[in-house]
Amino acid sequence: MPRPLLLALLLAASQLAHVPVAEAAFAGARERGSAVYRYFGLPLYEARLFTPGGAPLDWNAPFGLELRYMRNLTQYDLVEGTMRELERTGGALPVRGKLETCFDAVSKGDRYLAVTQGPDRIAFFRNGQQTCTLAHPQITSRFMGIFLGENTRSSAFTRKLRGQ
Template identity: 65%
Template sequence: MRRLLLIAATLLVPLSAQASTVKSALPGAELRGAATFRYVGFPLYEARLFTKSGAPLDWNKDFGLELKYMRNLTEYDLVEGTMRELKRTGAALPLRGQLEQCFDDVRKGDRYFALSKGQDQIGFWHNGKRVCTLSHPQIKTRFMAIFLGENTRSKSFTRKLKGE
């Protein structure tokens, strides 16, 4: 029985650690919307948008975005995918080195949480542990627009994520 309780407690830690990360990083945060992103029909990640009090997305206010991965991906996959999306949604940015510091390989069930800090910074947490801050002029709009902008890969995904 004791062993069963220990196993159950271990399984619950990542979820509670992530919930406390969101609450401590963005006080008053509540879930606004959630959606699953699929690539060629295969689920890639579940995304959740957190805003203060669950309010509609306001690009002038800080907000958080959590991705829970549904498959294993390498750091290279994450960096290259982000670089491609930044280029597709606007001009390429000189961020490869920073992204390589922020991203690591992910396994199914891993989570990244990104929190905007004004217009020019985004803090990243990997499975509840703070890993880096991405800094670049207007990075909030450029990076978060990959998921929440007008030119995303899936309009229905973006609407659900925004809670619309």
């Protein structure tokens, strides 16, 4: 096989291997923005927002949020952190038990992807495998609002993630 053809095939195969799960989760998903979230200066995760065609975030259209962890975190850390943020941004929700089935401990490099399925459902994928679907009234705005809403922990992080 001629060398240029082999090189082209290898390049194409490597690109297919890196197709984000978001592109498979809903048609036309493209990255809109990304940002690294830091806690006391230490990077916790890199977040990437996927929207239809990379368009600005529309809460009424499907979108996905991927977190690639840069540190090891326990299941308790993930669930408890989520519950605290839900409380802080609008009041507690009775979803702890479901989050415990959705989230497992993460190691550096692990990824979680949350894909919206309307205002009341989010599908979660861990390293490309679906772990659960969280259904609760207004869960999309409440959960995704932790990262993308008006009352996040870091407005600079949110603006960058939203591609602004």
